[in-house]
Amino acid sequence: MALIVHKYGGTSMGSTERIKNVAKRVAKWHDAGHQIVVVPSAMSGETNRIIGLAKEIMAQPDPRELDMIASTGEQVSVGLLAMALQAIGKQAVSYAGWQVAIKTDSAYTKARIASIDDAKVKADLDAGKIVIITGFQGVDDLGNITTLGRGGSDTSAVAVAAALKAQECLIYTDVDGVYTTDPRVVSDARRLNTVTFEEMLEMASLGSKVLQIRSVEFAGNYRMPTRVLSSLTDPLMPLEEEAKSGTLISFEEDTHMEQATITGIAFNRDEAKITVLGVPDRPGIAYQILGPVADANIEVDMIIQNQSVEGKTDFTFTVPRGEYQKAMDVLEGSVKAHIGAASIAGDSKVSKVSVVGVGMRSHVGIASQMFRTLSEEGINIQMISTSEIKISVLIDEKYMELAVRALHKAFGLENA
Numbered sequence: 001m002a003l004i005v006h007k008y009g010g011t012s013m014g015s016t017e018r019i020k021n022v023a024k025r026v027a028k029w030h031d032a033g034h035q036i037v038v039v040p041s042a043m044s045g046e047t048n049r050i051i052g053l054a055k056e057i058m059a060q061p062d063p064r065e066l067d068m069i070a071s072t073g074e075q076v077s078v079g080l081l082a083m084a085l086q087a088i089g090k091q092a093v094s095y096a097g098w099q100v101a102i103k104t105d106s107a108y109t110k111a112r113i114a115s116i117d118d119a120k121v122k123a124d125l126d127a128g129k130i131v132i133i134t135g136f137q138g139v140d141d142l143g144n145i146t147t148l149g150r151g152g153s154d155t156s157a158v159a160v161a162a163a164l165k166a167q168e169c170l171i172y173t174d175v176d177g178v179y180t181t182d183p184r185v186v187s188d189a190r191r192l193n194t195v196t197f198e199e200m201l202e203m204a205s206l207g208s209k210v211l212q213i214r215s216v217e218f219a220g221n222y223r224m225p226t227r228v229l230s231s232l233t234d235p236l237m238p239l240e241e242e243a244k245s246g247t248l249i250s251f252e253e254d255t256h257m258e259q260a261t262i263t264g265i266a267f268n269r270d271e272a273k274i275t276v277l278g279v280p281d282r283p284g285i286a287y288q289i290l291g292p293v294a295d296a297n298i299e300v301d302m303i304i305q306n307q308s309v310e311g312k313t314d315f316t317f318t319v320p321r322g323e324y325q326k327a328m329d330v331l332e333g334s335v336k337a338h339i340g341a342a343s344i345a346g347d348s349k350v351s352k353v354s355v356v357g358v359g360m361r362s363h364v365g366i367a368s369q370m371f372r373t374l375s376e377e378g379i380n381i382q383m384i385s386t387s388e389i390k391i392s393v394l395i396d397e398k399y400m401e402l403a404v405r406a407l408h409k410a411f412g413l414e415n416a
């Protein structure tokens with residue numbers, strides 16, 4: 001007998017039929033003698049619909065009120081799933097995040113989990129119940145409802161698994177594992193049997209939306225075995241087969257079976273680039289530009305400072321596209337005049353494409369192969385950033401899919 005956490009995403013919970021299938025699958029695991037905690041997302045489209053309602057009322061809704069409503073989709077899901085389990089004769093109980101409680105900080109719409117009280121859940125499990133906990137939501141010290149950022153149910157699930165010291169966290173989704181790149185963009189992308197934690201962290205942070213980045217951080221920090229697998233298979237398929245399916249995030253590099261140099265290609269469509277031109281090249285200038293941007297809670301990603309010519313330089317950086325206007329306002333507002341910059345230019349139609357792989361550490365020539373491939377497709381590289389296990393380039397968004405396909409092929413990642 002083991003304690004196992006299941007997470008089901010929006011598509012997996014997308015209709016009452018699908019919820020009944022989830023119930024059958026969960027019941028199968030429970031019947032096999034396991035203690036099961038389920039963390040579902042809202043039904044697909046529901047969180048978008050709710051946020052859309054808020055935006056019909058005002059363009060920039062108060063984040064506290066936004067979390068108050070955005071968290072409700074998951075509340076419907078847990079109740080429906082508990083009913084679906086009860087309907088097939090299982091004892092099941094649902095909880096909202098605040099009832100558990102899943103305590104977070106007060107950073108509405110992007111809260112971080114601080115602690116999870118396992119007492120109530122453990123008691124229910126010991127009484128033979130299946131426990132269902134809302135994904136995505138938590139509660140701060142003052143009792144306000146918070147949410148963990150889009151895609152946050154992954155993080156709820158892995159955090160709950162870590163708090164309960166579960167044997168494994170199974171992330172059921174609408175694809176049957178982690179692929180060499182998004183299978184919706186490259187049809188012959190290949191499923192990976194294992195991916196190292198480091199690679200998954202890079203892929204998630206570089207835009208692969210299959211797992212929210214914080215869920216991967218939790219998996220790493222608590223060394224929680226986490227597997228991504230399909231919820232769209234026959235719910236009554238043999239458990240032993242299901243338990244080995246999908247992609248396991250591994251922590252041991254030497255157990256990494258697929259010794260390719262490059263493991264995958266990640267991309268992020270939603271980037272924006274800002275250049276501050278004609279900046280006096282003196283100490284403290286990067287801080288004077290980026291300090292106010294950080295104070296406005298805007299995350300900066302890639303950064304380049306050009307060689308200075310006659311005491312002047314250009315300073316370029318990228319921000320998430322959703323924060324582009326806010327960043328431009330900050331710079332135009334006070335920074336430009338304060339530092340004496342000539343002008344500010346921006347481009348909100350850029351994308352980032354990255355190649356990722358621990359094998360890069362022991363291979364030379366990956367960057368040149370990447371740049372050659374892009375040059376053969378006539379794609380101009382605007383910015384480059386690297387780490388030990390990834391190379392990212394910023395390009396015009398209209399070439400993003402072309403670049404992903406060309407690189408996927410050039411690095412031999414397609415299905416044999």
Ligand code: ADP
Nearest residue numbers: 009010011173174178179181182184208209210
């Ligand atoms: P869920 O609702 O279950 O959380 P998501 O839509 O958040 O599902 O994540 C699953 C989706 O992630 C897939 O449908 C796929 O299009 C996308 N995706 C992006 N990159 C990858 C990748 N490398 N491997 C698998 N899926 C990926």
Ligand code: ASP
Nearest residue numbers: 041047136150151152153
């Ligand atoms: N329902 C939330 C969202 O759509 C959380 C999740 O699905 O993981 O972002």
Ligand code: MG
Nearest residue numbers: 009151209210
């Ligand atoms: Mg998701």
